[in-house]
Amino acid sequence: MFDVDVVAGMSDVEVLDLLRELEREQAVRDAVKVRALARMAELRPDRDGGGHRFAGAEVGVELRWTPGHAACQVARAARLVALFPSTVDALAAARIDLARAHALAEITETLSDEHAGELEAWILARAEGKTIEGWRQALRAKKDRVDPEGARRRREQRRRERRVGLYAAEDGMACFDVYDTGERLRAVYLMVDKVARAMRAEGASEPLDALRADALYDMVVNGGGRGVSVELQVAVPYTVLLGADVPGTLAGYGSISSAAVAELVAAEGTAWRRVVTDPAGKVLEVSARRHPGADLARHIRLRDQVCRFPGCHRQAAACELDHTVPHSRGGSTSADNLGCLCPLHHKLKDQPGWRLRQTRPGLFVWTTPGGRTHDVGQDPLVDYEIPAPRQGEKSLDPAPF
Known part of the structure; x- marks a missing residue:
C-alpha cells in the first residue's frame, strides 16, 4: 500500500512519475475488471436478447450502479473480450487506458467483425502519444476508409437515431442534449456563436458560453436569428476533383464520410467552402465561394485546426x-x-x-x-489513404498542382 504522506515531500518530477505509475496500475486493474464483467455475461446469458440485462442487474446491485449503466458496462466488456482480445491485452500492459478501449468498442458498433478487427490492429499500432480525443478522431477518420461501401448505410442508421433530450442538473439548471449529424450541429453551433459574439460587441458582459445559451434560446423560442449566416469549411483531398469517392474533414468537427460531403454539395441554402489538400494534408486551394480570402490568419487556423x-x-x-x-x-x-x-x-x-x-x-x-x-505536430487536414489503382485504371495520385 502506498504511503500517501510521502506525496507531500515529492518534487515535481516525482509527482509526475507517480501519476504515470498510478495510471499504469489503473489500466492493469481495469483489464481484470473488463474480463470479470465479460465472465458475468457468460454466467448470466440474456436469452431473450435484451442486451446483458440479467448480468447487468446482478452487477449493478452488487456495485450500486444503475441498471442501465451496469448493462452497458457488461455489454462493452463482453464485446471487448470477444472481438478485441488484443485491445484487452494492451490495456493489461498499460499501453492504453479503459477510455480508449471503450471508444474502440463504441465506434466500431456499426462495422462488421472483420472490419472492426482491421480497425483495432490499425489503431493499436498508433496508440502512443494520442489523447483520448485524438484516439477517437483517428478511429472515426479510419472507419470509413476500412469500409467505404458501408459508409452511407452506417450514416443512415445513425441518422435515424437522431434525438433531443433534457436532463435535470443541480440548482434549477438542466442539460439540453442533441444527437444529430455533425454538419447540422456544426452549423447550429456556428450560428449561436456568431450571434453571441454580436451580443458581446453590443456590450453584453456575460461569458461567451452564457451568451451562446441565450442566443440558442432566443433563436428557438423567439426566432431571434438576427439575420446571421455562417459557412461550413469542408476539406477534401484533391483526388476528389478527379472523381475519387473519399471522406473529407469538416472544420470544427472532424472526419465526415463521402456521403456527407456529397449531401453538403447538393444541399440548398447551406453555405460551405471547399478546402483542397494534397496527400500530406497541406492546403492547396481554398474555394472562392462566399467571402474569399487566403490571408495568413486563415492559413494558420486551417493548418493548426x-x-x-x-x-x-x-x-x-x-x-x-x-x-x-x-x-x-x-x-x-x-x-x-x-x-x-x-x-x-x-x-x-x-x-x-x-x-x-x-x-x-x-x-x-x-x-x-x-x-x-x-x-x-501538424495533423493532416484530410487524413486519407490513396487507393491502389485497379487494373487498367490510372493512378489518382498525379504530381500535386
Whole structure:
C-alpha cells in the first residue's frame, strides 16, 4: 500500500512519475475488471436478447450502479473480450487506458467483425502519444476508409437515431442534449456563436458560453436569428476533383464520410467552402465561394485546426494567433512563427519555466518547467489513404498542382 504522506515531500518530477505509475496500475486493474464483467455475461446469458440485462442487474446491485449503466458496462466488456482480445491485452500492459478501449468498442458498433478487427490492429499500432480525443478522431477518420461501401448505410442508421433530450442538473439548471449529424450541429453551433459574439460587441458582459445559451434560446423560442449566416469549411483531398469517392474533414468537427460531403454539395441554402489538400494534408486551394480570402490568419487556423498545446482540442476558430517568438523580441508575423493557442495556453506559454519553439511551420515543441519536452505536430487536414489503382485504371495520385 502506498504511503500517501510521502506525496507531500515529492518534487515535481516525482509527482509526475507517480501519476504515470498510478495510471499504469489503473489500466492493469481495469483489464481484470473488463474480463470479470465479460465472465458475468457468460454466467448470466440474456436469452431473450435484451442486451446483458440479467448480468447487468446482478452487477449493478452488487456495485450500486444503475441498471442501465451496469448493462452497458457488461455489454462493452463482453464485446471487448470477444472481438478485441488484443485491445484487452494492451490495456493489461498499460499501453492504453479503459477510455480508449471503450471508444474502440463504441465506434466500431456499426462495422462488421472483420472490419472492426482491421480497425483495432490499425489503431493499436498508433496508440502512443494520442489523447483520448485524438484516439477517437483517428478511429472515426479510419472507419470509413476500412469500409467505404458501408459508409452511407452506417450514416443512415445513425441518422435515424437522431434525438433531443433534457436532463435535470443541480440548482434549477438542466442539460439540453442533441444527437444529430455533425454538419447540422456544426452549423447550429456556428450560428449561436456568431450571434453571441454580436451580443458581446453590443456590450453584453456575460461569458461567451452564457451568451451562446441565450442566443440558442432566443433563436428557438423567439426566432431571434438576427439575420446571421455562417459557412461550413469542408476539406477534401484533391483526388476528389478527379472523381475519387473519399471522406473529407469538416472544420470544427472532424472526419465526415463521402456521403456527407456529397449531401453538403447538393444541399440548398447551406453555405460551405471547399478546402483542397494534397496527400500530406497541406492546403492547396481554398474555394472562392462566399467571402474569399487566403490571408495568413486563415492559413494558420486551417493548418493548426486546434490549439497547439499537447492534448488540447480547442478549435482553432476559438484560439488566438500567437507569435512563437514574441513580436517585441523580433519575431516575424509569418507562417513559421505563428500558431493557434487557446487563451489558457497562450497565457501558460509566458509562465516561468515554460518554453515554446516552432522548429518548422506547424511543428511545435513545448518544454515544461520540469525540463520535459512534448512535440505537437501538424495533423493532416484530410487524413486519407490513396487507393491502389485497379487494373487498367490510372493512378489518382498525379504530381500535386
